[in-house]
Amino acid sequence: MKKIINDPNLVVRDMLDGFVAAYPREVRLLPGTTVIARVDAPAANKVGLVSGGGSGHEPAHAGYVGEGMLDAAVAGEVFTSPTPDQVLEGIKAVDAGEGVLLVIKNYTGDVMNFDMAAELAEAEGIRVEQVIVNDDVAVEDSSFTTGRRGIAGTVFVHKLAGAKAEAGGTLAEVKAVAEKTVKNVRSIGMAITPCTVPAARTPSFTLEENEIEIGIGIHGEPGIERKAIVSSDDIAAELTEKVLDDLKLETGSEVAVMVNGLGGTPEMELYIVNKKVNEILTSKGIRIYDTFVGEYMTSLEMAGVSVTLLKLDDELKELLDAKSKAPAFRC
Incomplete structure (x- = not known):
């Protein structure tokens, strides 16, 4: 299989560097992490919105970081959940004191690692809420999940919850919009x-x-x-x-x-x-x-x-x- 890459073990790092080089006015890469954040994060008086997951789904998730959508996206290795410490860095980078909402696709690794990161963030005094996206009607369980998988519908959750946060919604209000979107x-x-x-x-x-x-x-x-x-x-x-x-x-x-x-x-x-x-x-x-x-x-x-x-x-x-x-x- 031919691919336009350098070192197969460095594809995520190379991709993130190239992404930031393409959109330097909108995003930045947090040093020493795999976290893409808005250049203005944390935005004052605003709920932070963080998502992410394994790489290989581009433009998800970094492509949805920007005004009106996500404040940060955390990239894992290809088809592999980001680690809790990386997710924690994303949470800390966008917290402006109004709390942070995590949007998580329903895959076992993502749910576990984002949940661990939320606990670590809360131990540092950051309010964190979570929503889990499970829009795939195909199967109830799979090799990666318990329950339905989260797929393309996640993008609508990013868009609508992001708009609510941008409009000044509280953490409870932003979560409510995300949950309504997941339901529908x-x-x-x-x-x-x-x-x-x-x-x-x-x-x-x-x-x-x-x-x-x-x-x-x-x-x-x-x-x-x-x-x-x-x-x-x-x-x-x-x-x-x-x-x-x-x-x-x-x-x-x-x-x-x-x-x-x-x-x-x-x-x-x-x-x-x-x-x-x-x-x-x-x-x-x-x-x-x-x-x-x-x-x-x-x-x-x-x-x-x-x-x-x-x-x-x-x-x-x-x-x-x-x-x-x-x-x-x-x-």
Whole structure:
């Protein structure tokens, strides 16, 4: 497997240095850490918002650091949770006395390490709250999780909670928005090719030339069905219907749609998927308030797509529309 890297053991460090070099007005790398923080963190009189996880999901999570979204993102090694001490440094870097909210994808390592970091921060007098994102409707348990996995819906949690924090919300109010978003967001993905962790040099799983996997995780965890490849319309319909079955939207509901590429899917194909998603929702009387098509939560070079629906109310629509200067989510 060919990759454009230097030392496989230094890909995260090289990536973080390159990211900061690209966006020096927005972010900085805390010395001696894997923490990307806003250049103005900690922002006075503001709740801090921290997320993170294993690398390999870019632009998540560092791409969402900036005004209107995260205050810091903590990077682990590829597909590996950041350590508690690194998360603690992220918490301390953004605490301005109003408390810090941790947004955690539901993977065992992330939950454990972020929880340990929260305990360490609280021992130092920092108020910390947590929300766990579990938007994947594919499976209840997997090789990485107990319960549902957190995938692309996490980006909406970053956006809406970040907007609430930017508007001056209290720690309790920011957490409430994050929890509301988690309650109302659902996702599912599929893959047509695997990905390769740089240090491993071999694919994390295998698919035959004519096979796809429905419900696969962002680390290559098994899905719910492996079958012969079908048309884009059939794929979009299956993913959308599975999300709708779980979210149980009523006619007239308003949603935000995210059609997310997993790293190796051309935008052309993502827009073809979005065309069918739009048709399905419209035919059911579900109103589309906003649509996001692109790469938001990837899996290295995996080719595939995920579909996310977020049920909206007036509060969530206002927060979705709020300004963001994060490099990967500008609005």
